[in-house]
Amino acid sequence: MRRMTFIKLAWAMLIGLPVLCWASGPVDIYQFDSDEEHRRYKLLIEEFRCPKCLNTNIAGSDAPIAQDLRRTVHRLVVQDGLTDQEVRDFLQARYGDFVLYNPPFSARTYVIWLMPGLLAVLAIFVLISLLRRARSRRGLILDDAAEAQLKAILKEE
Amino acid sequence: MNRASFFIPLVIFILIMGIGYVGFNLDDRHELPSALLGKPFPQFSAPLLSDPEQQISRENLIGQPALVNVWATWCPTCKAEHEELNRIAATTDILLVGINYKDVTTKAKRWLADYGDPFDFVIVDADGALGIELGVYGAPETFLLNARGEIVYKRVGDINPRIWRDELAPRLAQLGVSQQRVDPPASGLMTEVVQ
Numbered sequence: 452m453r454r455m456t457f458i459k460l461a462w463a464m465l466i467g468l469p470v471l472c473w474a475s476g477p478v479d480i481y482q483f484d485s486d487e488e489h490r491r492y493k494l495l496i497e498e499f500r501c502p503k504c505l506n507t508n509i510a511g512s513d514a515p516i517a518q519d520l521r522r523t524v525h526r527l528v529v530q531d532g533l534t535d536q537e538v539r540d541f542l543q544a545r546y547g548d549f550v551l552y553n554p555p556f557s558a559r560t561y562v563i564w565l566m567p568g569l570l571a572v573l574a575i576f577v578l579i580s581l582l583r584r585a586r587s588r589r590g591l592i593l594d595d596a597a598e599a600q601l602k603a604i605l606k607e608e
Numbered sequence: 609m610n611r612a613s614f615f616i617p618l619v620i621f622i623l624i625m626g627i628g629y630v631g632f633n634l635d636d637r638h639e640l641p642s643a644l645l646g647k648p649f650p651q652f653s654a655p656l657l658s659d660p661e662q663q664i665s666r667e668n669l670i671g672q673p674a675l676v677n678v679w680a681t682w683c684p685t686c687k688a689e690h691e692e693l694n695r696i697a698a699t700t701d702i703l704l705v706g707i708n709y710k711d712v713t714t715k716a717k718r719w720l721a722d723y724g725d726p727f728d729f730v731i732v733d734a735d736g737a738l739g740i741e742l743g744v745y746g747a748p749e750t751f752l753l754n755a756r757g758e759i760v761y762k763r764v765g766d767i768n769p770r771i772w773r774d775e776l777a778p779r780l781a782q783l784g785v786s787q788q789r790v791d792p793p794a795s796g797l798m799t800e801v802v803q
Contacts (some may be wrong), residue, residue, distance in 0.1 A: 502743075502745035503745045503746055515710065515736070516736075516744075516745045516746065519735075519736045519739070519740055520740070523740050543643065544643055545643055545644065545740060545741060545742070545743040546643060546743045546745070547642065547643035547743070548643075
């Protein structure tokens with residue numbers, strides 16, 4: 452009985468573990484004029500990459516530059532009334548494509564855009580050739596001489 | 609099955625390892641292309657460190673080539689490059705402008721008193737707003753402007769004798785900034801010897 456509860460508890464902890472990983476990002480206190488602005492702000496800060504920390508968005512980073520950029524996004528949305536696209540353009544003009552997790556297709560970025568497609572084509576090609584080979588192996592046909600040889604070998608056994 | 613094809617996965621594996629080895633050794637953190645290269649230095653208004661009543665703007669930077677250095681007392685690399693900035697100030701007639709980035713004014717003044725002041729003037733960017741305009745993501749960063757106030761070069765990281773020799777000195781020469789010929793430092797990084 453006690454052992455059952457222990458196992459249940461262990462399971463509960465195991466299943467509950469991911470909840471602990473719901474790390475909420477740093478919390479700033481900002482005023483918004485409307486829920487709509489708040490929603491846009493939250494989506495926008497998810498969208499930009501922190502220039503200092505390389506693999507976190509500015510919503511999830513506590514780096515000083517990420518704080519500054521969140522404050523800037525807040526100012527642009529609330530005070531300056533910029534549209535989402537204007538905010539993106541603002542940051543791109545200053546920090547380059549690097550801050551965009553969704554970089555535009557250009558001479559510098561075409562490799563990362565085309566690579567998945569190329570790999571998919573390659574995968575299909577490999578798959579087709581594998582299937583074809585498997586099918587040809589299944590349909591192995593022996594001529595009379597080979598048939599007789601096979602029987603002889605089996606008889607020997 | 610062809611025996612050679614057994615090695616295909618190994619070859620692919622080695623290829624991936626190779627790309628990773630080369631890729632992760634490319635320390636290109638400092639090579640984020642500046643979106644501002646070739647663009648005019650942004651408009652701004654910020655107080656002078658020595659006299660907060662006085663506002664400095666973009667107009668104060670144009671008319672001659674200028675080296676704009678973003679620094680702070682909390683930044684160890686800024687300490688490392690300070691000596692080189694002092695040397696540049698002493699041996700060239702470029703306008704050397706400091707942006708004291710997200711710093712405490714009293715500390716900044718003490719720093720300049722202690723380690724020497726290479727700057728013609730220092731602008732205070734207390735909250736990093738000018739830094740955002742410049743795409744600054746860490747100090748030190750240094751911008752070279754031509755006389756029209758356009759950014760012709762940007763360095764993220766310290767200014768050292770090697771950067772001076774390879775990147776800055778040729779560009780300053782191109783911009784027509786006169787440079788005194790200097791005796792090579794003891795470290796031997798500058799190989800030119802004056803007879």
